[in-house]
Amino acid sequence: MRFSIFYEHQVPRPWEADGEHRLLQEALEQVELADRLGFDTVWAAEHHFLEEHSHSSAPGVFLAAASQRTTTIRLGFGTVPLAPGYQHPARVAEAAATLDLLSDGRVELGTGETSSGAELAGFGVDRETQTAQWSEAIEIVARMMVETPFAGADTDHIKMPPRNVVPKPLQKPHPPLWVACPRQETIRRAAEKGLGALSFAFVEPEDVRSWVDEYYTIISSDRCVPAGFAVNPNFAAALPMMVHADEAEAIERGIDGAHFLGYALGHYNAFGEHAPGRTSIWEEFQARRDDVGFARSAISADGAPLSVKVLQRGLGSVRGAIGTPAQLRELIGRYEDAGVDELLFCLQTGKTQHKHIMEALELFAAEVMPAFAQRRPARARDKAERLGDAAERALERRAPRRTVARGYAFKAGDSGVDAAAVAIPEEPAAPSARRAPGAAVTSLRRQLETHGERAFQAFVGRSDDARLARTAGSGAGLRVIFGAMERQFVPERAAGFTGDIQYNLRAVDGSVRAWTVAIDRERARARPGAADDAELTITLAVADFIRIAGRDLDPVKAVLTGRMELAGDFGVALKLGEMFGQPGGF
The missing domain is CATH 3.30.1050.10 (SCP2 sterol-binding domain)
Structure with a gap:
């Protein structure tokens, strides 16, 4: 089991004059600490125009700054939207390769689509074809990082003549490739293309087991034809997190931020109406949270095992990994038993305080992480036995890199x-x-x-x-x-x-x-x-x-x-x- 931290860079209203500046500086301090404590990866989302929910529009810049203040933690684009309306595939390959060189080969390249009208309409991306656009782009980005020169593309959505896309990444053939998976359908797609699956669905460990099993079944089957030139068989799941020795204090420090994260996602992707520069999502959240499944009163300190979804007194809510070290160990153990390879913890959410995030990272590393570190070698052996030569066989089904005709x-x-x-x-x-x-x-x-x-x-x-x-x-x-x-x-x-x-x-x-x-x-x-x-x-x-x-x-x-x-x-x-x-x- 690997443990990572995930950033949307949330800035709820009302905004202070230096709010964004302080947010990014504090996030870098958190990443530095996570690096020293042995966390595996820092993932930074890429979103555009999503006020309050995500001010992370240039994750490559943030991760580049983090790369110079850390030594071992890996740096994850989590995730880059690949439809060409957002950015040309060459720009993605160039940014990933440059960061890989700056960080001595620590990049994880997560990709995906978006569902918010704010971003799709803002960049003129067609919702109906964005999956096809992503599918074309992920294979082209991989080719750009390995072909010298890139032999060109002529697909439905991307047309480019041969050019040598430079620089090339330090990791060979390229950094590990992932895709964001909000639904089981996209998990299947990840497996079919030999990509790591980044699940952001906030799913109970008992429910995610079937997803993980299907993912690895496809990885090991003839359905897996890699989009890249290496297979990345890994399943990661995201969870809100806050840990404290006292359960009530952990809830007090972390639950509002976790709920705001979920509410803001729903605002932009499901039920919200937004007036740019005027709508206050934080005010709407406080007024409507009970009605949309984020009831504060449904969360109580009772010492019970943790769950992601909560139903109490007729009110629905979300919790996740918010509790004591013992509660987190029990919950994470269930994800481990379900076959999840990595957990992405969302700590910087809503108005959660910087000092509380720092304390949570310290406590997690001291009282939760060691129990799972001891089991890593055995889990790695079990996984290797389960996969066998599946990755090698999958790569045999992949078309080789291309070259350019003479002349x-x-x-x-x-x-x-x-x-x-x-x-x-x-x-x-x-x-x-x-x-x-x-x-x-x-x-x-x-x-x-x-x-x-x-x-x-x-x-x-x-x-x-x-x-x-x-x-x-x-x-x-x-x-x-x-x-x-x-x-x-x-x-x-x-x-x-x-x-x-x-x-x-x-x-x-x-x-x-x-x-x-x-x-x-x-x-x-x-x-x-x-x-x-x-x-x-x-x-x-x-x-x-x-x-x-x-x-x-x-x-x-x-x-x-x-x-x-x-x-x-x-x-x-x-x-x-x-x-x-x-x-x-x-």
Whole structure:
């Protein structure tokens, strides 16, 4: 179990002249203390225009200041909204890498979406497509941190030509990647993309167990295809926290802040109406808290085990980790049993006093943290056994980093519109026998879908025969190529021909793999295996077949030099090029 602190940088009204200045200076003092006490990470949110709730609009600046006043605590962006309307992915990659260098490799990069209209409308981000925007951006940010140069992007929401995004991070291949998970649906998405899950839902440990189990089940399954170039299998949950030897005093010091945190979230994301510069959320909170599940009177010092949600005398409320050291140990033990890897404690909330936060950090480190530190090695071993080689297998399903086609360059006088170069899958320097075909074929499929024939031609042109046979010549690779032939078939150019064409493809070991393309008056259909009665049989090495498909080998020259053999109707052979969308010849 890891223990971290989380900041929204809340400043409830009425505001004092130096309120924001004092808030940030005190937060840095708290981070310094947390570093000395052995807390694992400081997480800083990124929000915009959310008065009182979050004055943390530039977390990278805050974390950079913290990096120079600390030595071991990790520095978490918690989280960066990735829709391009907020900021270009290159700016995210640059900021994360710069902080990673400044901090000697201590960055955790949390990403996510937002649900408040204040931010979405403020930046012109479409609510309906922001999930798709995030999904595109997280993969592009990861590529920017590992590709030299970044090979460009041409997606629905992000278009960028090749550029070398610098600096590169100190951590290789890049800092651990996370995503904010307010719902179970986003937890599933985190697991499917090999990302750490940051749950901000304030959920009971008994309820979170099923979420954690499903998360790790997906991580270990074929559904996990990493967005980055490393898997970050970790589940973190956030909780309000305040600890004191006297339970009543802990409640007095921390409960109003915890409730204001929840109320402010609801104000901006669920039930509030806000007049910028005029609405006082703190005043509304005091008047309405009982009505929306933050009843102060429902919280009492009774020595009972802690819970997140409270119902007492018909009133609902929220509590979390607010109590004595013994109560916190019991509650945290239940989260540990549920499989949670990290708890993010929200202490700087509402009008909670700085001195009380400092005292709580000291007491937690002295009387709560040691019990869990002793169990860390055993938990790490159990987790490693549970995961096995899941991360390695997941990375085999991920497309490799890309490179730029030969000859691409931009000129000093170019305009703001730069022609996109073709991004080509880059094979790892020493691929495992299992990884190379699957990863490269996945990348090849994506290239054909994204850039079409240009990408395939570039891939073929820079590959030797061994690589072509190993990747595009694998069973999966041939399905991609023959599938492209099906799509490129032009019935009008077949001149009435119907029948089967059989391809006998020789592998490096001398074996022959047969494929049949069946042509009728409307379409071409490809399948593995020999034809019953082929009109034309074409025999050649699998690498030569790929080179012809990629226009890197002239088919007539291949026949004349003996690299390709034809048997059957030569007239059909002469029409093949036109049938499949090429300018004449076979």
